Amino acid sequence: MDVIKALEIISALSEGVNPETGEELSHESCFNQPQVIRALFIAKQSLEASITSEKRKSDLPENAGKPWKPDEDEMLANNFDSGLGIDELSKIYKRTKGSIASRLVRLGKINERSDIYTR
Helix, strand or coil: CCHHHHHHHHHHHHCCECCCCCCECCCCCHHHCHHHHHHHHHHHHHHHHHHHHHHHHHHCCCCCCCCCCHHHHHHHHHHHHCCCCHHHHHHHHCCCHHHHHHHHHHCCCCCCHHHHHCC
16 A cells, blocks of 8 residues: 555545545544544644655755765866856756755855855
């Protein structure tokens, strides 16, 4: 079972619905107990947060969070000096714009991260 299917089942149960039939659960069902409903809502929120987090990670560039190699520093400095902008540099190095800006500050090419956008 995948996480999406588990979330669908937990969502149905937390709303008092039988996930198999779509019918409303009886009032005597253990899933209609206040503590169980609260637990199901917490589980649902946790799964939703997990899915959102994984989605965010998959949206990041390939090299996001990885350490910079010494030769990348030299190439970044040269590419920046040759006039490439933040968008191009981000694509070349497969890193976030913030990472590129931070690295340029560290290399002494700009004074602060926001300087990259005024260039």
